[in-house]
Amino acid sequence: MENTSTDPGLVARVESLSKSYGTAGNTVSALSEVSLGIRRGEFTAIMGPSGSGKSTLMHIMAGLDSASSGRVYLGDTDITSLDDSALTILRRRRIGFVFQSFNLVPTLDIEGNILLPFELDGRKPSTQERSWIDQLITSLGLRDRLGHRPHELSGGQQQRVAIARALATRPDLVFADEPTGNLDSRTSREVLTLLATASKEYGQSIAMVTHDPIAASYADRILFLADGRVVDDRARSSAEDISSYMLGMEQRA
Numbered sequence: 001m002e003n004t005s006t007d008p009g010l011v012a013r014v015e016s017l018s019k020s021y022g023t024a025g026n027t028v029s030a031l032s033e034v035s036l037g038i039r040r041g042e043f044t045a046i047m048g049p050s051g052s053g054k055s056t057l058m059h060i061m062a063g064l065d066s067a068s069s070g071r072v073y074l075g076d077t078d079i080t081s082l083d084d085s086a087l088t089i090l091r092r093r094r095i096g097f098v099f100q101s102f103n104l105v106p107t108l109d110i111e112g113n114i115l116l117p118f119e120l121d122g123r124k125p126s127t128q129e130r131s132w133i134d135q136l137i138t139s140l141g142l143r144d145r146l147g148h149r150p151h152e153l154s155g156g157q158q159q160r161v162a163i164a165r166a167l168a169t170r171p172d173l174v175f176a177d178e179p180t181g182n183l184d185s186r187t188s189r190e191v192l193t194l195l196a197t198a199s200k201e202y203g204q205s206i207a208m209v210t211h212d213p214i215a216a217s218y219a220d221r222i223l224f225l226a227d228g229r230v231v232d233d234r235a236r237s238s239a240e241d242i243s244s245y246m247l248g249m250e251q252r253a
């Protein structure tokens with residue numbers, strides 16, 4: 001009998017997750033029998049060389065792509081059993097996203113972008129949610145930008161809007177996909193500090209895909225993937241240690 005009991009310390013987990021692309025005779029294995037858990041309240045980085053399966057793992061955990069086999073849980077919800085409309089609702093209500101390319105809606109002002117998850121859910125924020133959003137707007141320094149359009153903001157400011165949007169609904173888990181990929185190093189540090197603070201001060205669980213050792217050094221924990229498998233699971237490490245580990249991985253490959 002399969003054990004499906006949930007460890008309350010894990011916000012999400014995958015069990016024996018495999019993913020292949022292509023058709024019979026011409027398949028690429030992107031993930032092979034991956035089992036891992038993302039701990040609640042932690043900032044987790046997922047690292048690995050190009051093609052190691054990071055994006056595939058994130059997309060499947062976020063319900064954006066389907067597994068070939070295995071199980072994927074968000075809390076105690078087995079998302080592999082959900083249909084497309086249930087997955088859409090789950091993403092909207094329980095997951096936040098921060099992308100490399102910010103993905104703001106150009107025709108909406110900053111406030112409209114931050115409130116978009118509520119708009120898509122057909123509701124207004126409650127009083128309590130509104131005060132949380134106000135707190136986010138202030139702490140992210142966006143108060144005097146609310147009426148502006150995204151193109152009027154710098155890259156770093158746009159990413160702060162995306163972070164405010166991702167945190168606004170207090171999702172179970174925020175996925176960040178190379179969130180500093182389009183930012184200069186100073187702005188990257190600001191954005192990474194904001195993500196680390198969201199986890200430390202607000203208990204926000206975050207899973208960040210990155211190939212950047214500096215970005216990963218802001219995380220509480222670093223999972224390393226290679227060839228579609230988890231090859232290491234480390235506590236917080238310096239950028240130097242992460243770099244030399246990555247270099248070793250490439251040399252062993």
Ligand SMILES: Nc1ncnc2c1ncn2[C@@H]1O[C@H](COP(=O)(O)OP(=O)(O)OP(=O)(O)O)[C@@H](O)[C@H]1O
Nearest residue numbers: 021022028029030049050051052053054055056057
């Ligand atoms: N839609 C797809 N069709 C076919 N193969 C795919 C598809 N998506 C990913 N792959 C393959 O699966 C493997 C893992 O890809 P994935 O994008 O998850 O790696 P990654 O670690 O995120 O890489 P990168 O750091 O370059 O973004 C690669 O061999 C890739 O070519």
